[in-house]
Amino acid sequence: MIEIILVAALLCISALAYRWGRNYALAAVSGNPRKLHSLPGHYGAYVALWCAIPALVVVALWLILEPRLIDYLLVSHLPDEIKTLSSAQIDLLINDIKNLADGNILSREPDPAMQAAADHYNRWHDIGLASLAIIAFLLSASGAMCARRRIAPRFEAIYKVERLIKAFLLLGSTVAVLTTIGIVLSLLFEALRFFNRVPFWDFAFGTEWSPQTAIRDDQVGSSGAFGSIPVFAGTAMISAIAMTVAVPVGLFAAVFMSEYASTRTRSALKPVLEILAGIPTVVYGFFAALTVAPAIRDMGQSLGLDVASESALAAGMVMGIMIIPFVSSLSDDVLNAVPNGLREASYGVGATRSETILKVLLPAALPGIVGGILLAISRAIGETMIVVMAAGLAANLTANPFEAVTTVTVQIVTLLVGDQEFDSAKTLSAFALGLGLFILTLCFNIVALRMVRKYREQYE
Amino acid sequence: MTKSSSAGDQAAVGRAELAAPRAALSEAGKRRTDSDAGIDDSEETIREALHPDIHDPIIDVASLSLWYGEKQALFDISMAISKNKVTSLIGPSGCGKSTLLRCFNRLNDLIGTVRIDGDVFFEGESILGPDMDVHLLRKRIGMVFQKSNPFPKSIYENVAYGCRLQGISSTAELDLIVERSLRDAALWDEVKDRLHDNALGLSGGQQQRLCIARAIAVEPEVILYDEPCSALDPIATSRIEALMRTLTKDYTQVIVTHNLQQAGRVSDYTAFLYLGELIEYGPTEQMFVDPRRKRTEYYLTGRFG
Ligand SMILES: Nc1ncnc2c1ncn2[C@@H]1O[C@H](COP(=O)(O)OP(=O)(O)OP(=O)(O)O)[C@@H](O)[C@H]1O
Ligand SMILES: [Mg+2]
Numbered sequence: 128m129i130e131i132i133l134v135a136a137l138l139c140i141s142a143l144a145y146r147w148g149r150n151y152a153l154a155a156v157s158g159n160p161r162k163l164h165s166l167p168g169h170y171g172a173y174v175a176l177w178c179a180i181p182a183l184v185v186v187a188l189w190l191i192l193e194p195r196l197i198d199y200l201l202v203s204h205l206p207d208e209i210k211t212l213s214s215a216q217i218d219l220l221i222n223d224i225k226n227l228a229d230g231n232i233l234s235r236e237p238d239p240a241m242q243a244a245a246d247h248y249n250r251w252h253d254i255g256l257a258s259l260a261i262i263a264f265l266l267s268a269s270g271a272m273c274a275r276r277r278i279a280p281r282f283e284a285i286y287k288v289e290r291l292i293k294a295f296l297l298l299g300s301t302v303a304v305l306t307t308i309g310i311v312l313s314l315l316f317e318a319l320r321f322f323n324r325v326p327f328w329d330f331a332f333g334t335e336w337s338p339q340t341a342i343r344d345d346q347v348g349s350s351g352a353f354g355s356i357p358v359f360a361g362t363a364m365i366s367a368i369a370m371t372v373a374v375p376v377g378l379f380a381a382v383f384m385s386e387y388a389s390t391r392t393r394s395a396l397k398p399v400l401e402i403l404a405g406i407p408t409v410v411y412g413f414f415a416a417l418t419v420a421p422a423i424r425d426m427g428q429s430l431g432l433d434v435a436s437e438s439a440l441a442a443g444m445v446m447g448i449m450i451i452p453f454v455s456s457l458s459d460d461v462l463n464a465v466p467n468g469l470r471e472a473s474y475g476v477g478a479t480r481s482e483t484i485l486k487v488l489l490p491a492a493l494p495g496i497v498g499g500i501l502l503a504i505s506r507a508i509g510e511t512m513i514v515v516m517a518a519g520l521a522a523n524l525t526a527n528p529f530e531a532v533t534t535v536t537v538q539i540v541t542l543l544v545g546d547q548e549f550d551s552a553k554t555l556s557a558f559a560l561g562l563g564l565f566i567l568t569l570c571f572n573i574v575a576l577r578m579v580r581k582y583r584e585q586y587e
Numbered sequence: 588m589t590k591s592s593s594a595g596d597q598a599a600v601g602r603a604e605l606a607a608p609r610a611a612l613s614e615a616g617k618r619r620t621d622s623d624a625g626i627d628d629s630e631e632t633i634r635e636a637l638h639p640d641i642h643d644p645i646i647d648v649a650s651l652s653l654w655y656g657e658k659q660a661l662f663d664i665s666m667a668i669s670k671n672k673v674t675s676l677i678g679p680s681g682c683g684k685s686t687l688l689r690c691f692n693r694l695n696d697l698i699g700t701v702r703i704d705g706d707v708f709f710e711g712e713s714i715l716g717p718d719m720d721v722h723l724l725r726k727r728i729g730m731v732f733q734k735s736n737p738f739p740k741s742i743y744e745n746v747a748y749g750c751r752l753q754g755i756s757s758t759a760e761l762d763l764i765v766e767r768s769l770r771d772a773a774l775w776d777e778v779k780d781r782l783h784d785n786a787l788g789l790s791g792g793q794q795q796r797l798c799i800a801r802a803i804a805v806e807p808e809v810i811l812y813d814e815p816c817s818a819l820d821p822i823a824t825s826r827i828e829a830l831m832r833t834l835t836k837d838y839t840q841v842i843v844t845h846n847l848q849q850a851g852r853v854s855d856y857t858a859f860l861y862l863g864e865l866i867e868y869g870p871t872e873q874m875f876v877d878p879r880r881k882r883t884e885y886y887l888t889g890r891f892g
Contacts, residue, residue: 389699472801474694474697475694
């Protein structure tokens with residue numbers, strides 16, 4: 128709480144420093160900003176940044192390091208017999224001391240040593256905060272002073288400020304990249320732990336998936352089978368069904384929008400199609416489970432077919448509908464990006480509209496369209512909710528779209544929901560599946576982006 | 588801008604009226620003034636400037652007006668285009684040259700907001716009428732665009748495109764057509780060894796000649812050029828001009844150009860447009876040596892526009 132007030136105060140001081148630097152720069156050229164190298168605001172920003180950043184960095188470091196430091200001090204002040212306890216017990220004790228210091232409920236009766244430690248804790252904490260505040264204010268004041276002293280009409284404030292802005296931007300992208308790397312690495316390591324228990328080949332080429340394993344040694348249960356083929360086959364089948372719905376419909380819609388529709392129709396149609404992409408997938412899930420799946424079952428029955436009430440077909444079709452806007456919107460953009468000159472050239476030698484579309488526009492736009500389709504496929508592969516609700520959980524290795532199948536994402540969900548032991552093969556297999564899925568979509572995305580980029584280059 | 592036809596308002600004569608030849612001719616003896624440039628051409632001069640003797644016209648523009656939405660781009664244009672001759676359209680930027688040219692093969696249809704009044708006749712048949720087969724028309728009236736626009740296909744396929752549309756699929760026949768067209772377009776020697784390379788790998792001037800080859804491959808009767816040399820160097824330009832001269836024996840050609848010397852070199856007839864109106868039309872030589880109207884003279888001598 129106090130820390131938040133401190134940060135707010137620092138920011139206020141920086142705002143003042145901004146005005147100070149700005150006015151100082153203006154005063155230095157007796158109010159004629161043209162004599163300054165940079166805009167007056169840049170001088171203000173320069174002073175403000177020097178005022179804020181060092182102080183804020185110190186506060187941030189403090190927030191990270193202070194708890195550790197105090198813990199260390201606490202432990203070193205505890206009586207010797209306690210120091211021999213196991214680290215888990217010491218952690219518990221320190222927790223209790225902190226609770227005591229904050230006036231919370233404890234897990235044991237406080238003894239005098241703990242009371243003393245709690246008092247120490249409070250004192251250190253207060254001293255720490257006070258010194259932090261003093262250091263921070265001193266830093267901000269001296270930072271602002273130093274910065275202001277450098278201000279002169281020829282001082283190139285804008286370059287300094289821009290360099291700093293660049294550093295912030297770099298920081299942002301680094302955070303994004305590091306997060307990605309972290310996620311991938313954690314996937315990788317957990318998957319490696321899984322492959323220590325289950326051989327890689329069994330996972331990659333096994334045709335039976337039933338991840339139930341006995342948790343305790345005395346428990347009756349299957350030993351588990353971790354062949355991922357049926358799961359990936361389910362994903363492939365549902366994605367294929369989705370694409371057979373989405374690609375033709377999306378492509379037709381795109382061709383209609385970019386080549387046949389008037390500007391008015393197009394501007395009305397495109398947002399409507401894009402709304403499809405904005406519907407939460409769980410809503411598509413209801414639709415698949417409650418409307419489409421029963422309809423398909425009834426239709427199958429009337430034809431004498433045996434259709435499961437949760438079928439790959441239902442999930443795939445609804446997923447296809449969800450993906451239509453991905454295909455149509457991207458293809459429409461790509462078709463629109465085909466230079467108008469090509470249309471005119473084609474019409475100019477007497478081609479009809481459909482000839483122009485088939486022989487010129489679609490071939491010219493093909494790489495972009497294929498890229499869009501690949502992006503849509505990776506979307507389909509990663510989709511979970513619709514499949515959970517409409518396709519079932521049974522890992523059947525089948526090519527019959529009327530049967531229930533399961534997909535990689537669904538399996539991951541079922542493996543990780545509920546109480547799990549985090550080092551059983553069953554739980555770890557989710558990471559292996561996730562890794563497989565990640566590699567799959569990564570490949571699709573790379574190929575897709577390559578194709579789209581190649582398409583762009585062609586017309587630049 | 589409205590056209591006045593009453594005999595009473597001699598005072599308020601606007602620019603539109605000046606360029607409306609029918610209105611002008613129907614009120615013989617009245618003098619038109621042009622307030623903004625102080626141009627004062629007599630009735631007689633205007634008639635002379637707009638009605639040259641055209642032998643054997645193939646395209647006949649009859650009081651054509653065109654609007655892009657609310658904005659009028661062409662004002663009551665009438666002119667006939669002579670068969671197997673080169674006609675050039677000149678005038679300052681934005682005066683409607685491209686617009687007029689694109690009326691001849693109805694390429695303006697592609698722009699949704701265009702509205703046209705009047706008519707254009709091609710060998711006596713109304714181009715704008717409902718009975719006109721637009722695709723057939725465009726086969727007979729080919730076009731070369733200002734910006735070269737080869738398809739991202741091979742050189743061969745670019746030239747063969749129009750013929751394939753007409754159902755010619757025998758390789759031998761296509762080979763012949765491709766070679767003949769590329770020779771006519773003075774490109775054959777440069778590309779004969781790389782016919783199956785992508786056309787986008789050609790230089791700008793080669794691409795433009797490829798577009799010409801593509802246009803003449805379907806054996807049109809008329810070729811329209813919209814500033815075909817605006818992006819080319821003098822050598823490529825002179826190649827294309829030479830090409831146009833050799834094509835005159837078989838083709839009627841209409842060329843839009845900003846280059847007055849080019850118009851002088853290649854064309855038999857020249858039409859001068861200004862702000863959407865036809866100001867003067869006549870044999871090129873006469874127009875360049877002895878323009879009938881002052882505005883033409885000003886433009887040709889670089890005094891405005
Ligand atoms: N697609 C369009 N929509 C609206 N207005 C247009 C369109 N195309 C042309 N115009 C307008 O019509 C007028 C004539 O244009 P046009 O392209 O025919 O001129 P131009 O004589 O060919 O000029 P330039 O020599 O610069 O090519 C211009 O005022 C232009 O702004
Ligand atoms: Mg033009």
